[in-house]
Amino acid sequence: MLKVINPATEHVVRELAEDDSSTLARKTATARAAQRAWARTPLANRLAAVRRFGELLQSRRESLAKILTTEMGKPIRQSRNELTAMQGRIDFFLEHTETAIADEVVLLGAGTPPMEERIRYEPLGVIASISAWNYPYFVGSNVYLPAILTGNAVLYKPSEFATLSGLAVAELLHQAGVPDEIFQPIVGGGDTGRALLAQEIDAVCFTGSYSTGRKIAEAVAPRLLRVQLELGGKDPAYVCDDLHPGAAATALVEGAFYNAGQSCCAVERIYVQRRIAGDFIAAFVEATRALIMGNPLDERTDVGPLARQPQLEVLECQVADALARGAQLELGGRRCSGPGYFFEPTVLTRVNHDMAVMREESFGPIIGIQEVADDAEAIGLMNDTEYGLTAAVYSRDRARAERILGQVNAGSAYWNCCDRVSPRLPWSGRKHSGLGATLSVAGIRALVQPKAWHLRSSC
Ligand code: NAD
Numbered sequence: 001m002l003k004v005i006n007p008a009t010e011h012v013v014r015e016l017a018e019d020d021s022s023t024l025a026r027k028t029a030t031a032r033a034a035q036r037a038w039a040r041t042p043l044a045n046r047l048a049a050v051r052r053f054g055e056l057l058q059s060r061r062e063s064l065a066k067i068l069t070t071e072m073g074k075p076i077r078q079s080r081n082e083l084t085a086m087q088g089r090i091d092f093f094l095e096h097t098e099t100a101i102a103d104e105v106v107l108l109g110a111g112t113p114p115m116e117e118r119i120r121y122e123p124l125g126v127i128a129s130i131s132a133w134n135y136p137y138f139v140g141s142n143v144y145l146p147a148i149l150t151g152n153a154v155l156y157k158p159s160e161f162a163t164l165s166g167l168a169v170a171e172l173l174h175q176a177g178v179p180d181e182i183f184q185p186i187v188g189g190g191d192t193g194r195a196l197l198a199q200e201i202d203a204v205c206f207t208g209s210y211s212t213g214r215k216i217a218e219a220v221a222p223r224l225l226r227v228q229l230e231l232g233g234k235d236p237a238y239v240c241d242d243l244h245p246g247a248a249a250t251a252l253v254e255g256a257f258y259n260a261g262q263s264c265c266a267v268e269r270i271y272v273q274r275r276i277a278g279d280f281i282a283a284f285v286e287a288t289r290a291l292i293m294g295n296p297l298d299e300r301t302d303v304g305p306l307a308r309q310p311q312l313e314v315l316e317c318q319v320a321d322a323l324a325r326g327a328q329l330e331l332g333g334r335r336c337s338g339p340g341y342f343f344e345p346t347v348l349t350r351v352n353h354d355m356a357v358m359r360e361e362s363f364g365p366i367i368g369i370q371e372v373a374d375d376a377e378a379i380g381l382m383n384d385t386e387y388g389l390t391a392a393v394y395s396r397d398r399a400r401a402e403r404i405l406g407q408v409n410a411g412s413a414y415w416n417c418c419d420r421v422s423p424r425l426p427w428s429g430r431k432h433s434g435l436g437a438t439l440s441v442a443g444i445r446a447l448v449q450p451k452a453w454h455l456r457s458s459c
Pocket of ligand 1: 157188192209211212215233265
């Protein structure tokens with residue numbers, strides 16, 4: 001049985017039966033049997049179902065936000081924000097799917113009879129979608145919405161830390177008109193995920209850590225299955241000395257501590273130009289101290305617990321390692337006593353790249369701030385990472401920011417903003433941050449395969 005635990009209280013909320021090889025085999029077979037008919041369903045019907053799903057989601061927003069907060073500890077205002085922002089993704093996919101997968105005639109020859117060359121996009125078939133818990137609505141829907149719209153069947157395994165939200169999504173999709181066989185939730189943790197990969201699937205779309213992503217890629221490599229990986233990051237932000245340090249500090253506190261730092265694109269390391277470093281750090285520490293940590297169901301709470309208990313130790317080790325190597329603790333640094341997996345918002349300065357806190361994904365409310373002399377040093381440090389998800393530059397000068405960001409090897413570049421995802425732009429990681437892209441037209445096309453048609457009326 002899978003125990004759903006409230007990370008703020010450590011109480012068991014629910015116990016759920018997990019899928020195993022035999023239930024997975026049955027679900028995969030029914031998905032495969034239903035997929036072709038779904039692909040033949042007029043696109044207008046599939047669009048209508050997803051539109052209705054959006055309406056249902058918004059009408060149930062309050063209760064869904066409470067479930068999300070209870071099972072993974074996200075502050076209630078942030079859970080609500082995630083649900084509200086789902087509409088932007090839904091609208092994007094509703095608006096762009098038809099043109100993204102429309103036939104393309106690329107040649108109408110002049111000969112007799114003329115040769116016509118045409119590209120037609122076909123669904124991949126049965127897609128295993130294995131998802132993370134930190135933004136379960138966003139990361140899940142980046143795959144299942146375009147997959148359903150383009151005529152695929154989806155076996156959706158939400159994270160074991162966000163299963164109730166995953167089951168709620170299934171219920172609403174079915175209610176909206178997506179057949180039960182076409183979207184099937186899978187309940188369980190890593191073992192269930194592994195067993196899912198062994199089924200007769202056509203593709204895997206995964207969101208989670210680099211270490212799991214790599215295992216998944218290795219597991220399906222012999223079958224040459226299509227794999228899409230959205231993985232972790234160690235995202236940098238660089239604050240130039242041509243702007244007011246207070247404004248950048250406020251923005252970056254939000255980027256570092258939103259969702260208790262458990263965002264794939266959370267700001268995980270900050271570089272600041274030496275001339276303004278003192279003022280920037282003072283403003284940053286002050287803004288961090290003002291954050292309210294506590295019961296995530298309380299409307300005032302800014303920082304809730306971590307979703308996973310073992311991560312407390314990861315953060316403790318990063319703090320201890322940094323201090324042993326000469327860092328200065330400006331704020332926080334400890335887990336909180338009492339029930340719940342709470343860790344104090346933590347700011348470390350005098351850090352460097354010998355320290356784990358500047359190299360390894362923290363995925364918690366902890367940040368290192370390092371002083372740099374100039375843009376060249378900042379670029380070198382921003383690129384000194386195994387990851388490549390996002391990078392931010394705070395500067396008054398757009399040309400300067402674009403020059404710097406153009407030299408950083410990351411999938412997303414932010415000027416005077418951070419920790420942001422847009423349905424209109426491709427979401428993709430480089431190096432250990434992933435393979436392929438979700439969102440944007442590229443993310444829709446990732447769920448179909450082109451067939452090349454060579455057509456001539458006679459030989
Ligand atoms: P995780 O890798 O621990 O788990 C992700 C999913 O994989 C879960 O559903 C889990 O049950 C499953 N799983 C675990 N082992 C498996 C195996 N051997 N085979 C198949 N499935 C398996 O990650 P997490 O803790 O859920 O999420 C946090 C990580 O996800 C962070 O690294 C974060 O940066 C990353 N993330 C990335 C993005 C992105 O878009 N790039 C978005 C959200 C989260």
